């Protein structure tokens with residue numbers, strides 16, 4: 001037997017042994033779980049047996065309470081242990097399928113023998129809990145695998161550094177407990193394994209990349225120093241993948257103190273959220289809070305307003321015709337994304353210290369209990385030195401006091417008795433006994449019931465007051481645009497912008513560019529609603545956030561570490577990107593920046609093609625994966641576009657592409673084409689509210705394809721009239737969604753971006 005075969009047989013033997021250990025452990029855990037489950041059932045059945053219930057004296061009540069608490073704690077402890085065992089069993093199940101993917105033999109300085117270290121998705125100890133059979137990929141020693149080739153190497157531990165030498169580096173593909181592939185690597189890590197991983201078809205959910213994390217990605221994943229980590233990475237360079245592995249890494253490193261609810265990820269749309277949703281569970285971690293920035297803002301607005309989504313804004317920009325209104329809105333978008341605009345709002349807020357905040361009447365049954373003028377008078381009678389949110393707090397207290405007085409006088413009103421009579425029997429008894437538990441004093445009956453009715457009716461008002469709904473934030477904001485004048489800090493077009501904004505606000509409509517400024521304004525008036533529980537915030541597609549939005553986010557999350565990931569080449573909201581933190585000159589303060597230049601998603605041919613019209617300057621390095629040249633399908637003599645698309649789709653399907661996306665520029669183009677294609681092809685349309693997608697043929701606008709990838713991409717109108725200079729980032733984003741094949745349909749002349757690419761980098765087909 002050759003040496004290689006010997007090695008493979010020995011490794012398979014080890015895999016078998018490890019799986020045997022896993023089975024043993026699983027058996028033990030099952031037995032333990034059964035024991036706990038029986039305990040839990042018993043405890044639930046006999047819960048009341050061990051609780052001493054005695055409500056005679058106050059002391060007895062306290063004792064009863066303590067005894068109840070103890071019993072409940074015991075039960076939840078057992079339930080927690082059961083949950084933990086369940087999680088361990090799930091991990092063992094995964095390890096049994098594929099116990100590890102890497103091995104390094106490491107000779108620590110000062111030692112003679114190399115120790116083999118096997119690396120997998122979770123740690124596994126032998127039966128005696130003495131030696132590691134598998135190390136978790138996040139363990140300090142595992143970083144050797146990602147950071148070094150054979151030769152001198154080192155890894156960091158809490159209080160220092162361990163140095164030594166790697167004498168062997170081996171990678172495995174293990175499926176169903178069998179070694180399917182095994183490679184010893186030399187200088188570059190994991191090329192073969194990576195080739196295999198990248199050569200596969202696209203899937204409708206993202207995969208984890210633990211087995212093939214690249215050195216530069218590992219710097220992002222294991223970064224523990226930076227409070228602000230900024231990652232600029234070209235399309236397909238693994239930013240999202242690195243972000244998710246980083247979350248898994250942090251949750252492992254800080255497992256005692258960092259829980260899923262302490263990590264938030266802002267993703268570009270719901271589809272993307274579900275696309276990445278299974279990566280963390282696959283790694284044995286709970287999913288973190290994922291939301292879009294839009295939903296985050298919607299949650300924070302107190303007034304009932306409609307907020308435009310960034311996609312509706314985008315659609316407006318791309319489809320509305322050039323008229324005066326459109327021109328003003330574009331100027332507004334530009335200005336409202338800037339820090340200067342925040343300063344203007346601050347100037348307005350300062351002016352509100354002397355007057356101008358609008359309030360709402362507090363009414364009850366169409367009667368004004370406390371008028372808005374009265375509230376304003378009280379507010380402005382308070383000491384000028386007190387900050388606005390603190391004054392609001394005082395007003396709230398004052399209002400609640402006043403409401404209590406009203407409540408007292410209301411008891412004798414006629415309507416109260418009418419309501420008492422409407423109570424059904426059960427409610428009646430409940431209300432009566434609630435206040436009259438121990439003394440059945442019938443003479444008090446009417447009074448008790450009247451009190452209860454008024455309390456119920458007034459509790460809603462009190463709640464509204466506590467929620468500060470009496471402050472008319474929208475009207476106060478509206479005033480900013482129509483009634484107030486700055487001391488000269490406005491841009492030349494301000495009057496027109498302000499007039500237009502006011503007309504939207506009148507309809508209780510917040511355009512996307514107004515949404516963050518509005519929430520910012522609201523919080524400056526009502527008091528900051530700081531998110532202290534969030535320890536780590538991840539912002540994917542960070543290029544699409546404006547300077548204003550960043551300043552707001554920094555304010556809301558003052559104690560949060562942030563990881564921003566994006567690609568300035570894919571900045572589709574061009575109005576907002578001028579001051580984006582992905583641009584080095586634009587970030588102030590302490591931060592670390594990592595740049596990823598290598599693209600893994602697309603074939604070398606697609607990466608080369610797109611790099612000629614990439615908007616940014618940086619070099620884009622393709623990973624060496626060969627494919628066909630991108631195709632320009634010239635639709636001649638106005639030949640039916642639908643027929644051309646059907647032919648293209650059929651051809652791509654015949655070649656084995658499972659997920660094919662027709663990526664349009666706008667939603668309106670998407671809708672139109674979908675109507676034409678839906679009877680000819682089994683095609684699914686994706687819109688803003690789509691949460692998941694299946695393999696197959698899809699049609700969608702480019703802004704919803706952000707962050708996602710497909711086996712093949714067809715751009716249905718890559719003609720000169722389809723994409724103009726201002727659409728450069730959109731066109732680049734659309735093309736870079738393709739993993740294996742890219743086809744662009746052109747009627748008439750091709751768009752300028754295609755003209756920027758040398759002719760030998762694509763193929764032209766005439767139909």
Ligand SMILES: Nc1ncnc2c1ncn2[C@@H]1O[C@H](COP(=O)(O)OP(=O)(O)OP(=O)(O)O)[C@@H](O)[C@H]1O
Nearest residue numbers: 209212213214235236237238239240241600601707
């Ligand atoms: N180290 C790696 N090992 C295996 N696959 C990888 C690796 N890095 C990236 N990939 C793959 O490359 C593709 C692109 O990765 P990802 O979506 O994370 O990139 P991105 O930088 O966020 O892209 P974009 O900005 O274009 O949305 C994915 O299929 C991912 O699995």
